[in-house]
Amino acid sequence: MASPSDRTPLVELVEELLATEGPLPIVAAGDPVLRAGTGRYEGELGPALLARFVEALRVTMRAAPGVGLAAPQVGVPLRIAVIEDPAPVSEEVRLARGRVPLPFRVLVNPSYEPVGAARAGFFEGCLSVPGWQAVVARAAEVRLTGEDEHGRALDEVFTGWPARIVQHETDHLDGMLYLDRAEPRSLSSNQAMLERWTGVTPEEAAKALGFELPG
Template sequence: MAPPSDHAPLAERVEELLAAGGTLPIVAAGQPVLRRGAEPYDGQLGPALLARFVEALRATMHAAPGVGLAAPQVGVPLRIAVIEDPAPVPEEVAVARGRVPQPFRVLVNPVYEPVGSARAAFFEGCLSVPGWQAVVARHTEVRLRGEDERGHALDEVFTGWPARIVQHETDHLDGMLYLDRAELRSLSTNEAVAALWNRPTPEAAADALGFELP
C-alpha cells in the first residue's frame, strides 16, 4: 500500500467533487483521463470517502441515465466502476440481446477474460461520448474477477448484456472507449438509431451501412 501522502491528491480531488453537491460532472471524450489506465485501488480514499464516492457514482449513473459508470468518467483515475441495469426493454429485445436485470454493484480493480469464443454485436453508447452509438462486437460470456467496495472477492461469470456492461466499464479503466472496438461504419446519432435501427439486432444496419457482423 502506498504511503498516505501519495493518496492525498486523489482523496482531495474526490472531496472537491463531492463538496460541489448534486451529481458528478461526466468527462467527455478528448480528456486525457479517459485514455490513461486508472491506478489500482488500494485504499486511496479510505472506507468512508469511498462509500460517499460510490453513492455519488450511483446517483450520477441514474441521472444520466446509464447502466454503468467508471471513476475515470468523472475525472478520477481509480479502478472503480458501478453497474446497475433494470433492463426496461421489450421482451423481444431482452431475448435477442440477453438483457436481464442486474442489481447495483461496485467493481473494484476488475479484470475480465472471455469464456469461450462466441461474440455478439449490438449498438452501444457511452455517457462520455454523448449523442452517438455504434455497433460493437464483444464476448458473449466473460469471467470477471475483482473486489467489491468492502474488499470482498468477486469471481463471477456474466453472459449476454451484463457481460457487455462489465466489458465496457472495465475497458474504461484501461483507457479504452467503446469506439476503439466499434465498427466505425455503423456510427450513428442517437436520432438515427431511434429512427432507422431501433430493432432487436443490428442486421439491417449492417446491410445498409456496409459492415460485417461476427
Template sequence: MGTREDHRPFADHVEELLSGGGPLPIVEAGDPVLRRGAEPYDGQLGPALLERFVAALRLTMRAAPGVGLAAVQVGVALRIAVVEDPAPVPPEVREARGRVPLPFRVLVNPAYAPVGEARAAFFEGCLSVPGWQAVVARPAAVRLTGADEHGRPLDEVVTGWPARIVQHETDHLDGTLYLDRAEPRSLSSARAMAERWTRPVPHDAAAELGFDLP
C-alpha cells in the first residue's frame, strides 16, 4: 500500500479533471500514458472520489459513445475501467459475434486468461484511435479476475463480445492498444467500414485485403 503522500498526485489529478464537469477529454494514440501501463488501484482516490470518477468514466463512455473506457484513456494511470454494452444489433450480428447485452460494471485491477483454445476474429475499434478499425483475433472466452468498485472480488468466465470488451479494456491498463494485436492488412477507415465491411463476420475483408482468419 502506498502512503497518503504517494496517493495525492492521483487524487489531485482526478479532482482537476472532474472540475470541468461533463464528459472527460479522451486521450488519443501517441500520448505516452497509453503505453506506460497503469498502477494497481489500492485506494489512491478514496471511496467518495472513486465514486465520482467512476460516474465521470460512465458519462464519458456513453457520450463518446463506446462500450468500454479505461482510466488511462482519460490520462489517469490507475487500473480502473468501466464497461457497458446494450448490444443494439440485428439478430444475425448477435449470433455471429456473441454480442449480448453487457450491464454496466466497474473493473478494478482486472486481469484475464484464455479459457480453451477457441479464438474469434472481428473488426474492432477504439475511442483512443478514432476513425479506424482493424480485425483482431482474440480468445473467445476468458477468465476475468479482479474486483469491483466496492472491493468485492471478481472471478468469472466471460464469453462472446463481452469477453472482447474485457480484453480490450484490460489491455489498455497494460499499455497495449488493439492495433498491437490486429491484423495489419485489415486496417480500415470509418468510410471503408461503412461502404465495404458491414457483414457480421469479416470473411470478405480477409479475402479482399489478403489476411487469414483463425
C-alpha cells in the first residue's frame, strides 16, 4: 500500500482508473491529454501499481481491439505504451505490408529514429480517432530505444508493420496523432474503406482521391 507521501495526483489517477474491472475508457481526439506529450517515466507508480496499469492497458488494447495503446489514450500522462499484433492476415497482405506477428511488449520511455531513407504509405486508424482511417507515410525501418516494464534496456530494430506500430504509439507519447502525419486527401470513413479501399496497398485510393505515395 502506498504511503500518504506516495499518493501523488498521478498515483491517485491510476488507482481510480483501476478501481473498476474490465477495459479502461479510451480518450478520443479533442482531449488535451492527447496533445500534452509526456516526460520520462521515473518510477512514479512503483512496481506493483505499474504492473497493474500495464495489465489494464493490455486488456483494453485487446478488447478494443487494437495493436497498440499508449498511456495518454486512457488519460494518463506517462511515457508508457503497449504493443501487440497477432497479424491474422493473408500471405498477400504479409508480403505487401510486412505485417508479421509482434509479441506483446511494454515500451517505457521509448524513442525511435529511422534506419535508412525508405518510406512506406498505408492506411492507418487509431482507437482515439474512431471511425476514420488515412494514409500515413512512415519510415519502413526504425531503431527503438527505451526500457521495458522491468527497467531493462531496449535497443531493437523494427521493420514493416511492427515499425509502423512502434512509430504510431511512440508518437502518442509526444502529443501527436496519426492525422498530423497523414495525407489529408486520403481521409476515409471506415464504411468507405469497406466499400472502396479493400486492397492490400493504397494505390487505387491514391489515384482516385488525388494524393501521392512515397517511392
